Amino acid sequence: MEKYAKNRLPLLIGVIAMVVGLVMMIWSARILKWGVKLIGVVAIVIGLIQFAGFMIRTKGRADRWKYLPVAAPIAVIWGGLLLLTPELWTSLFMILFGVLLIFLGLYQLVAMYKTKKSGINVPGIYFFFSILLMIAGIFASVQPVFMQTWFMTFIGAWILAYGVIEVFGYFTLRKPIDEPNETGAETTIQEKTNNTLKNE
Numbered sequence: 001m002e003k004y005a006k007n008r009l010p011l012l013i014g015v016i017a018m019v020v021g022l023v024m025m026i027w028s029a030r031i032l033k034w035g036v037k038l039i040g041v042v043a044i045v046i047g048l049i050q051f052a053g054f055m056i057r058t059k060g061r062a063d064r065w066k067y068l069p070v071a072a073p074i075a076v077i078w079g080g081l082l083l084l085t086p087e088l089w090t091s092l093f094m095i096l097f098g099v100l101l102i103f104l105g106l107y108q109l110v111a112m113y114k115t116k117k118s119g120i121n122v123p124g125i126y127f128f129f130s131i132l133l134m135i136a137g138i139f140a141s142v143q144p145v146f147m148q149t150w151f152m153t154f155i156g157a158w159i160l161a162y163g164v165i166e167v168f169g170y171f172t173l174r175k176p177i178d179e180p181n182e183t184g185a186e187t188t189i190q191e192k193t194n195n196t197l198k199n200e
Contacts, residue, residue: 014166021160028152033086036093040082047075094144094151101137105130 024031050072058064082089109130116122140147 010166011170014163014168014170017159017163017166019163021156021158021163024156024159025153028149028156031156032090032093032148032152036082036086036089040079040086043075043079043082045079047072047079050075090148091144094147095141097151098137098140098142098144098147101140102134103137105132105134105137108133 050069054064054067054069054072058067061067109127112122112126112130140151
């Protein structure tokens with residue numbers, strides 16, 4: 001039963017990845033907002049748990065409010081803002097993501113330039129991808145609303161492709177390494193090698 005479950009696991013993972021990828025591509029704009037709201041709910045829950053723990057630990061103390069964890073109210077307030085204005089936070093996320101892409105592209109560009117200056121031959125394609133990364137970052141920062149849909153669609157397409165590869169690999173590469181021999185026992189890789197050498 002365990003071996004059967006292991007054999008079916010890649011297929012199950014592939015199917016789940018395909019479904020998730022399709023959902024992210026079809027409802028790309030909503031998925032990001034739902035993700036922001038989910039983070040908001042988690043932040044509120046964490047803040048409330050921290051506050052409840054504080055109340056229990058300091059029960060009966062006159063100066064209990066001096067020990068109030070600052071992270072608890074901040075988490076609750078931030079979670080509330082995420083729930084109330086998810087569009088604002090998704091746009092802010094895309095702007096920060098664009099700035100990160102710009103810095104990554106600039107870092108790669110400088111690193112490739114230093115490498116080439118040291119005498120190592122660097123193909124121009126490396127510089128092209130660094131510049132392309134910076135352009136994508138600038139576009140994400142300038143057009144965050146448009147990039148929200150594109151970003152989630154890209155991630156969904158990547159997950160979908162991964163699922164397709166997993167399913168395809170399951171049906172084409174699932175032959176077991178060990179095969180039964182004449183006595184009914186499994187043939188090891190070493191025995192296979194010996195048999196091949198004898199036949200040659």
